[in-house]
Amino acid sequence: MLIPIPDLDAVLTLQLAVAWAGERSAEPERLGWWNTDLASEFGGEDLFRRMFPETAVWAALQSAREAARRVDAWGRARDADPDRLYTLFRFGFEIDEQLDDRLQQLKHEQPDPLVALPGLASVVTRDAWSSADFDAWCDGQGTVTFQKAPTGRRVTGASDAPARRARQLVAALRPLTDDYPLPHHRKDA
Numbered sequence: 001m002l003i004p005i006p007d008l009d010a011v012l013t014l015q016l017a018v019a020w021a022g023e024r025s026a027e028p029e030r031l032g033w034w035n036t037d038l039a040s041e042f043g044g045e046d047l048f049r050r051m052f053p054e055t056a057v058w059a060a061l062q063s064a065r066e067a068a069r070r071v072d073a074w075g076r077a078r079d080a081d082p083d084r085l086y087t088l089f090r091f092g093f094e095i096d097e098q099l100d101d102r103l104q105q106l107k108h109e110q111p112d113p114l115v116a117l118p119g120l121a122s123v124v125t126r127d128a129w130s131s132a133d134f135d136a137w138c139d140g141q142g143t144v145t146f147q148k149a150p151t152g153r154r155v156t157g158a159s160d161a162p163a164r165r166a167r168q169l170v171a172a173l174r175p176l177t178d179d180y181p182l183p184h185h186r187k188d189a
Contacts (some may be wrong), residue, residue, distance in 0.1 A: 001095075001100070002093060003098050003162055005094060005102065006163075007161070007162055007163040008098055008099055008101070008102040008117055008162075009106075010119070010163040010166065010167075011091070011099060011162055011166045012103055012117060013097060013117045013119040013120055013161055014066055014088060014115065014141075014167065014169075014170050015065055015068070015088060015089060015099070015125070015165045015166070016061045016062075016064070016113065016120055017119070017120055017122075017123040017124060018124065018150065018170060018173070019061065019064040019065040019067065019068040019138070020061060020064055020068060020069060020080060020120075020124045020132050021123060022034050022064070022067075022068055022071075023064055023067075024036065024037070025037035026112055028118060028128065028129045029129070030129050030131075030134075031131065031134070031176065032178065033068070033071060033179065033180035033185040034064075034067040034070075035073045036063075036064060036067045051172070054111055055107050055111060057111075057112065057113055057114075058106075058107045058113050059156065061113055061120075061124070062103065062107075065089070068089055068180075069089040069090070071180055071182070072087050072088070072090060073089075073090070075151065075152055075180065075182040076090065076151065076182070076184070078151055079150075079151040081123075084186050084187045085151065085184045085185070085186055086158070086165070086168060086184060086185050086186075087169060087182065087183065087184045088102060088166055088169040088183065089118075090123050090168075091162055091165075092187075093155070095162055098155070099135060122137060123137055131147075131176060133173060134176070135175075136175055138170050138171055138173045138174050138176075139171065140176055141167040141168070141170045141171040142167050142171050143171065144168045144169075144171040144172045145157065145159065146172045146183060151182060151184065152180075152181055152182025152184055153169055153172050153182065153183045153184070154184060154185065154186060155172050155180050155183055155184065155185045156185075158185035165185070167182045168185075169182075169184070170182055170183075171187075
């Protein structure tokens with residue numbers, strides 16, 4: 001199934017925004033869901049500027065996304081059938097490949113991710129971090145119902161459309177907690 005580019009961009013925007021917000025060691029400290037400092041100006045981004053001057057911000061955000069993906073995978077692994085769980089950082093091989101390809105394409109077309117994906121600018125900022133602002137941003141993704149499950153928050157009535165599903169999964173991050181709540185939906189067999 002080929003996903004339209006605007007939908008891929010929407011999912012990438014949500015993934016990168018949550019990955020950025022989930023960092024712990026950033027200055028100022030954000031949500032702390034993954035113990036990284038990859039996408040802050042004087043943390044990982046400084047190193048990436050020396051290594052990849054043209055794509056440093058992309059590299060920082062992509063690395064934060066990878067950290068988030070790994071925490072997400074660890075959470076899914078606690079389930080009896082983790083391959084049936086779909087999350088913000090795992091849509092299944094076919095869609096995940098399209099997202100990775102699109103991310104590479106964007107990096108080559110536009111050096112500034114905030115220009116390539118304008119929706120990022122409402123979350124990813126050099127201004128003071130505000131969990132209340134992030135919470136409001138998550139709330140703005142729509143309404144969602146979920147059930148608490150041993151693995152995390154199981155979204156009920158998840159959409160089949162990837163961009164809509166991603167918004168539902170972001171909305172299910174609320175209420176914000178100290179640990180990544182692993183919003184997910186279970187694909188029926």
